[in-house]
Amino acid sequence: MKDRVSDTIKIYRWIIRHKWDVTSPTPVDVLLDGCNKYKDKYVDVYRKVTKNSVRWNLKHHLKKPETVLGFTNEQKVHLMFVLSLPVNEAFETILKNEGSLIELTDPERLITFFRSRDGTFERRATYTLDLDGNVSADIQQNDDPDSQEQPIKKKYQKLGRPKTVFPSIRTTDPLRMLHWLGKHCEYITTPVSASIVCQCWLAKKSETKSRKRTIQSTVRNQLKSTMKNPELLAGFTTEQKVQLLFILSLPMNESFQNLVKHEGHEIELTDPERLITYFRSRDGTIERKATLQLHHGIYEPPVVQxxxxxxxxxxxxxxxxxxxxxxxxxxxxxxxxxxxxxxxxxxxxxxxxxxxxxxxxxRDQQYLKEEPMELPEPGPSSVQRIKQEPGEQPAPRxxxxxxxxxxxxxxxxxxxxxxxxxxxxxxxxxxxxxxxxxxxxxxxxxxxxxxxxxxxxxxxxxxxxxxxxxxxxxxxxxxxxxxxxxxxxxxxxxxxxxxxxxxxxxxxxxxxxxxxxxxxxxxxxxxxxx
Incomplete structure (x- = not known):
């Protein structure tokens, strides 16, 4: 069954796919007009949305960008930069902990400069703000490619189904469980079995027992593949990803290990399993040390040789x-x-x-050898002949x-x-x-x-x-x-x-x-x- 995606998320995906090269903020009305023109070409896929139905949602969904699933932090920054949305303190802290550079206006907290940790993504504001904190009118009429397009002769021309924008980051059950675990694993300091984590996550879900068993087996089998490349996992800080790998006892690849060391964290891995034995964050607030060893699939205290x-x-x-x-x-x-x-x-x-x-x-042997007994033949009376039926054999153990x-x-x-x-x-x-x-x-x-x-x-x-x-x-x-x-x-x-x-x-x-x-x-x- 395909997940239902809201119009707001569809517009976010359209902005990232078709407006990734935009280097200045764009008014919401211009973005919606461009999105609807794009949808006119693919009427069989998308339905046209009105401005009033998503204008408020576009800003409301990104009030807490750290809780939005399905987008990387750079993609969230681009959305907030294009839509001229303020950045809250929690998301700003996450970006700085990852090593990114960010500058905000005061007190509007709009993005004026951003550069990713590796330098591949950079945004710089070239606009000015009026007294209300909005984009100036002379800049709002800037170069929007969709506004220069020629009108479509056939409004309902079908050009085929477009490729999905993010096929690899579709919200799945393993991702839902990882996001739930990321919010509740702050104080967990020892590895936990994946089955126990799945049972705790499914405890509050209103599903049938058979459905829960199916979800649990699916999540448990897909956890390793989901966390195979944690550096590409969206919606988590580096510390949260390390915590997830530590709790679920999953191996860490070399690229993510280099990323962790580049951010200034201390980390030690086993050889050749590459499991986390020690981790200390750069600011010293998070420290994890493995005190258990894996033995026959169960973590136990280390055995002294x-x-x-x-x-x-x-x-x-x-x-x-x-x-x-x-x-x-x-x-x-x-x-x-x-x-x-x-x-x-x-x-x-x-x-x-x-x-x-x-x-x-x-006594048991004597009981099993007993044969059915018959009472003596009764005399001439109205009493019928009574015969004792053999007892039923006990159920086999x-x-x-x-x-x-x-x-x-x-x-x-x-x-x-x-x-x-x-x-x-x-x-x-x-x-x-x-x-x-x-x-x-x-x-x-x-x-x-x-x-x-x-x-x-x-x-x-x-x-x-x-x-x-x-x-x-x-x-x-x-x-x-x-x-x-x-x-x-x-x-x-x-x-x-x-x-x-x-x-x-x-x-x-x-x-x-x-x-x-x-x-x-x-x-x-x-x-x-x-």
């Missing part, structure tokens, strides 16, 4: 530091081979879990596949973000490569049996040696709870409730040996691929 030659390493990540004792020594050790005999050593009786699990399985379960386990281990689990995560990723296309259902029973031992070992006493690698017990149980919830199996509901109760009862200062965590993860890995 451990030095294998250094035996002592103090972990300084603030999000992980709260789970370790102050000054604790973190050391990465090679992952031990999985030994089932050592994992399932029972130092204390844990029959509670096994008894309950065996009883539950036996969607059991997750082995591949999906491995992905869930990997995501849960990544959520722990512990340096000591790098070897475990690597083992999970290697197993995932082997079972990437394995769609067989995961053995929930084996996982349930292993969860019993894992939860039991997790609830044992605190580590006796403070020098051992430790992790918060509450965080570990939250990881197990997340893993159980994502499996989405009714057979694990008991463990989910048990974990929720234990998490509520635990103290934040409780610790668990990292070795027990590794053994528990290895047990889950073996149970999934059994």
């Amino acid at each position: 451990l030095d294998d030659d250094d035996d002592n390493f103090n972990y300084e990540d603030m999000e992980i530091k709260q789970y370790y004792d102050p000054g604790a020594v973190i050391k990465e050790e090679p992952m031990d081979e999985f030994d089932p005999q050592r994992v399932f050593v029972k130092e204390e009786p844990i029959d509670d879990y096994y008894d309950s699990m065996d009883a539950s399985l036996e 969607v059991v997750p596949s082995i591949c999906r379960s491995l992905r869930i386990l990997r995501a849960s281990v990544m959520a722990l973000r512990s340096p000591g689990l790098a070897g475990t995560q690597k083992s999970i990723e290697e197993t995932l490569e082997v079972h990437r296309s394995d769609t067989n259902p995961v053995p929930i029973t084996d996982i349930a049996v292993n969860l019993s031992s894992i939860i039991y070992l997790a609830m044992k006493g605190d580590p006796k040696n403070d020098q051992e690698e430790q992790i918060s017990r509450k965080v570990y149980l939250q990881f197990l709870l997340q893993f159980v919830i994502l499996l989405n199996s009714n057979d694990l509901n008991k463990f989910q409730k048990d974990l929720e109760q234990k998490i509520d009862q635990l103290d934040d200062a409780a610790k668990i040996r990292l070795e027990n965590v590794k053994n528990g993860l290895s047990a889950l890995l073996v149970a999934i691929t059994a």
Whole structure:
């Protein structure tokens, strides 16, 4: 569906296309007459507009030129120069921040001189103003090419459809979202997912859910191409363009980087992705520093790379530091081979879990084996023979596949973000490569049996040696709870409730040996691929 364009915007486009070489202000009536003569040649395309319908709109739309979409700043300056319109302070500040030179009259604030930053566009007023601030009458009868044209013999002569004036800057959904984000991103200092930005933008739009989903997918796919050349994007300051690239985590091309440096801003990019890691404006009012790294499409705090030659390493990540004792020594050790005999050593009786699990399985099997029962034949009476119908089979549950379960386990281990689990995560990723296309259902029973031992070992006493690698017990149980919830199996509901109760009862200062965590993860890995 083609967007409806107002007559005012059409006249603006006509002025820029056919009056770009005009170097002096022109009265509105002369411009409208020339525009209508042009439209007479293309009656099949444009309709003729009256002076009274757009005279006020031509000035009203450019009261705040910084909010007008579809035009570059130089084009807006040309329109205000030709129409003799005042420039507000906000737009003047934008032009000066871009490095352009501009001079205004006082107090009318009309443009007397303008030169773009690169010097390719320049306008200088050669007119004088009367006491009312209007253009003098002797200059208003200046060289207007349309006034010298010969009358058209055939008024409705069709010469074909003219080319669109600005086909590349048509207002699209990505541009609308970028303009909305540019007004609300002033205080955002960290990258945000494009999906979240689209959802926030669509939250206040009165569209159907299906339409919103379509718009969201379209905007998300076209954002990168829209911001590919930000120096050509109209309606934004340089600082706003940098802010948009920073928030949406989009690469910056070399030409825009040179433009930013030419304006006196400080900027640093990654190599070879060319993402913004640091930006500081010329006046020092805007500063952005990337404190997150892209990992599997999600921005997370940077992971500290451990030095294998250094035996002592103090972990300084603030999000992980709260789970370790102050000054604790973190050391990465090679992952031990999985030994089932050592994992399932029972130092204390844990029959509670096994008894309950065996009883539950036996009860389910007995229920499924039951056959329809019939009552004895009744005696001679009016009572009819009653037969018990077999119960309906329960609805089949969607059991997750082995591949999906491995992905869930990997995501849960990544959520722990512990340096000591790098070897475990690597083992999970290697197993995932082997079972990437394995769609067989995961053995929930084996996982349930292993969860019993894992939860039991997790609830044992605190580590006796403070020098051992430790992790918060509450965080570990939250990881197990997340893993159980994502499996989405009714057979694990008991463990989910048990974990929720234990998490509520635990103290934040409780610790668990990292070795027990590794053994528990290895047990889950073996149970999934059994």
